Amino acid sequence: MKLNGTSSNTPSNSTSSNGQPVHGSHKNGYSLDGAYADELVDEIGDAHGASSIDTPMRPDAFALDDELKIDLIEEHFREIMSILGLDLTDDSLKGSPRRVAKMYINEVFSGLNPANKPKATLFDNKFRYNEMLVEKDITVQTYCEHHFVPIMGKAHVAYISSGKVIGLSKLNRIVEYFSKRPQVQERLTIQIAEELKRVLETEDVAVIIDAKHLCVSTRGIHDVNSSTITASYSGKFSEDATKQELLRYVTQPSVSI
Numbered sequence: 001m002k003l004n005g006t007s008s009n010t011p012s013n014s015t016s017s018n019g020q021p022v023h024g025s026h027k028n029g030y031s032l033d034g035a036y037a038d039e040l041v042d043e044i045g046d047a048h049g050a051s052s053i054d055t056p057m058r059p060d061a062f063a064l065d066d067e068l069k070i071d072l073i074e075e076h077f078r079e080i081m082s083i084l085g086l087d088l089t090d091d092s093l094k095g096s097p098r099r100v101a102k103m104y105i106n107e108v109f110s111g112l113n114p115a116n117k118p119k120a121t122l123f124d125n126k127f128r129y130n131e132m133l134v135e136k137d138i139t140v141q142t143y144c145e146h147h148f149v150p151i152m153g154k155a156h157v158a159y160i161s162s163g164k165v166i167g168l169s170k171l172n173r174i175v176e177y178f179s180k181r182p183q184v185q186e187r188l189t190i191q192i193a194e195e196l197k198r199v200l201e202t203e204d205v206a207v208i209i210d211a212k213h214l215c216v217s218t219r220g221i222h223d224v225n226s227s228t229i230t231a232s233y234s235g236k237f238s239e240d241a242t243k244q245e246l247l248r249y250v251t252q253p254s255v256s257i
């Protein structure tokens with residue numbers, strides 16, 4: 001399945017044969033003028049599209065173990081700070097490279113590793129509850145893969161049981177797992193929906209995400225008010241009456257306790 005890619009609104013020579021953006025001199029042998037290449041990279045960042053439903057990963061993504069990855073990221077992040085001119089002997093700064101490295105591997109990007117995927121235990125739908133189940137306002141905290149700054153918002157997920165149900169917290173866990181990756185919101189929405197369909201053995205799944213992108217609010221256009229909504233409706237949720245019922249639940253005020 002293809003998302004609206006970046007190639008449709010960027011010049012035809014802006015992507016290589018494998019759909020990857022071209023950054024300056026490219027290994028395929030052609031090069032772009034530096035300023036033009038920079039502009040292109042910015043445009044791809046702003047387009048917020050993605051080329052595939054799968055997070056682009058190299059086949060050797062897990063050839064290094066986590067401890068070694070932390071050591072290497074620490075080394076490289078220290079280099080970045082040093083290039084910025086920061087004094088790495090300062091008490092406040094000297095622990096930052098390792099802190100960032102551990103945060104990347106153990107926390108915010110831990111969802112890149114399939115070993116961390118939540119195991120979903122299915123239960124029989126003993127109550128024969130055949131209506132939709134909606135869990136709304138699930139916290140979403142992910143990172144924009146174009147700028148490596150947070151995207152924060154809420155996810156609403158819904159399904160109609162095909163005979164099996166899963167624990168409510170597993171819905172949160174699935175959202176969390178796919179969020180802990182460099183992401184674009186469109187891909188995150190679809191990855192959550194596809195996993196729910198697979199786990200729940202049904203096409204009757206919907207996912208809506210409403211989120212604020214710090215790359216939009218703290219840089220570039222500096223729009224602090226806008227939020228971005230993405231949605232995936234499958235099976236019965238593609239039908240208008242079911243979709244409208246879901247949207248009613250999602251837009252009504254949440255209970256306060």
Ligand SMILES: [Zn+2]
Binds near residue numbers: 144145147
């Ligand atoms: Zn961004």
